[in-house]
Amino acid sequence: QQQVKQSPQSLIVQKGGISIINCAYENTAFDYFPWYQQFPGKGPALLIAIRPDVSEKKEGRFTISFNKSAKQFSLHIMDSQPGDSATYFCAARDYQLIWGAGTKLIIKP
Amino acid sequence: DSGVTQTPKHLITATGQRVTLRCSPRSGDLSVYWYQQSLDQGLQFLIQYYNGEERAKGNILERFSAQQFPDLHSELNLSSLELGDSALYFCASSPRTGGGEKLFFGSGTQLSVL
Numbered sequence: 001q002q003q004v005k006q007s008p009q010s011l012i013v014q015k016g017g018i019s020i021i022n023c024a025y026e027n028t029a030f031d032y033f034p035w036y037q038q039f040p041g042k043g044p045a046l047l048i049a050i051r052p053d054v055s056e057k058k059e060g061r062f063t064i065s066f067n068k069s070a071k072q073f074s075l076h077i078m079d080s081q082p083g084d085s086a087t088y089f090c091a092a093r094d095y096q097l098i099w100g101a102g103t104k105l106i107i108k109p
Numbered sequence: 110d111s112g113v114t115q116t117p118k119h120l121i122t123a124t125g126q127r128v129t130l131r132c133s134p135r136s137g138d139l140s141v142y143w144y145q146q147s148l149d150q151g152l153q154f155l156i157q158y159y160n161g162e163e164r165a166k167g168n169i170l171e172r173f174s175a176q177q178f179p180d181l182h183s184e185l186n187l188s189s190l191e192l193g194d195s196a197l198y199f200c201a202s203s204p205r206t207g208g209g210e211k212l213f214f215g216s217g218t219q220l221s222v223l
Contacts, residue, residue, distance in 0.1 A: 042217075043201070046211060096165055096209050
């Protein structure tokens with residue numbers, strides 16, 4: 001019930017392409033859904049976040065799509081760049097954040 | 110740079126020992142969170158402090174303890190260390206009261222228990 005399932009585990013995308021990472025949850029009490037980006041040797045950094053009363057949020061090349069009925073949300077990275085190569089984590093909040101397992105994204109030049 | 114400082118960056122110790130990890134939050138942030146990151150368990154929330162008081166507890170072992178001092182820095186104490194405690198330990202701070210919003214993470218302390 002408390003899990004957040006993230007897929008895929010790893011992803012390779014060509015430069016300029018669209019990267020899509022998906023997360024699914026069961027707990028309908030979750031009320032905040034952030035995405036974090038982590039580079040090697042660094043801590044995660046907040047990228048973008050959404051609340052369940054909104055279906056989409058866009059910040060630059062990053063978009064969260066949220067499907068409340070399907071209990072799924074996804075991160076889309078448009079015009080993916082080599083600098084976007086990192087590990088991405090989704091999370092969902094009940095009283096604290098429950099984290100997905102992470103997706104290692106590689107953008108090929 | 111997130112503004113959160115963690116020391117030391119690396120720590121190598123032996124089983125049965127005790128270590129202390131230190132975290133200085135961003136200026137003005139009253140909330141401090143501790144997380145453990147391992148390959149098989151991912152990011153696990155350990156504990157949160159807000160302005161010196163324990164606010165929320167996660168999957169923190171009884172061998173582990175933490176505190177937040179009046180100057181808002183925090184320490185995570187790990188005792189009777191086991192091989193399985195080897196992991197990356199992150200501290201995060203937030204300007205919010207709780208609930209894991211707007212977390213700013215430090216670069217972590219890599220703990221290796223041999």
